[in-house]
Amino acid sequence: SGETFTVTNPYDGSLLATIGQASQADVDSAVQAAQRGQREWAAMTGMERSRILLRAVALLRERNDELAELETRNTGKPISETASVDIVTGADALEYYAGLAPAIEGSQIPLRDTRLVYTRREPLGVIGAIGAWNYPIQIACWKAAPALAAGNAIVFKPSEVTPLTALKLAEIFTEAGLPDGVFNVVQGDGRVGAMLTEHEGIAKVSFTGEVGTGDA
Numbered sequence: 001s002g003e004t005f006t007v008t009n010p011y012d013g014s015l016l017a018t019i020g021q022a023s024q025a026d027v028d029s030a031v032q033a034a035q036r037g038q039r040e041w042a043a044m045t046g047m048e049r050s051r052i053l054l055r056a057v058a059l060l061r062e063r064n065d066e067l068a069e070l071e072t073r074n075t076g077k078p079i080s081e082t083a084s085v086d087i088v089t090g091a092d093a094l095e096y097y098a099g100l101a102p103a104i105e106g107s108q109i110p111l112r113d114t115r116l117v118y119t120r121r122e123p124l125g126v127i128g129a130i131g132a133w134n135y136p137i138q139i140a141c142w143k144a145a146p147a148l149a150a151g152n153a154i155v156f157k158p159s160e161v162t163p164l165t166a167l168k169l170a171e172i173f174t175e176a177g178l179p180d181g182v183f184n185v186v187q188g189d190g191r192v193g194a195m196l197t198e199h200e201g202i203a204k205v206s207f208t209g210e211v212g213t214g215d216a
Helices: 024-043 046-062 064-075 079-103 136-149 164-176 190-197 211-215
Strands: 004-008 015-020 107-109 117-119 126-130 153-157 183-185 204-207
Touching: 024 126, 024 153, 024 183, 024 190, 046 064, 046 079, 046 136, 046 164, 064 079, 064 136, 064 164, 079 136, 126 136, 126 190, 136 153, 136 164, 153 190, 164 183, 190 204
Parallel strands: 126 153, 126 204, 153 183
Antiparallel strands: 004 015, 107 117
């Protein structure tokens, strides 16, 4: 869009980054990329998805200190908290749902006649996810974990106040082997959130925030 916003350290006001505000075209591109990637991701077996998610877990834990420092600079929280809670619990959530991915299955209902009745569990498609400022990477992991395990793709919008670790998480997912487009990040304020929630290509929205924002 050409519009940018700045990200600062709340402790001393120093500039951390200048980030481009997503336009409608950017959101459209992110959703379209997610749709393409989701088809490949959903075609994998649950075990294949699990292995990729577990590689992401290992990378998160390996880079805990680096990510915690960035989270502290962006949120202003003490390093003792971000190093022991934020990244740790985000990785734990991914590990938990990675373990469930191979177990996603339907069921068969026995009948007395010759008819066959069964259920199938299929991914919804592309999930629009909106995070909050106070636990950026933790919330991103919490939203990504169940959706990805089930074969969905995600377009994630972090808070414009604390948007940095979502980009690191996207890098980790790519390094772990997630197909292109399956975890996309769009940056910006509530206008971008509205574009995401109103997009016809979004099958479901996962939102964390205050009631007023949700109503809007």
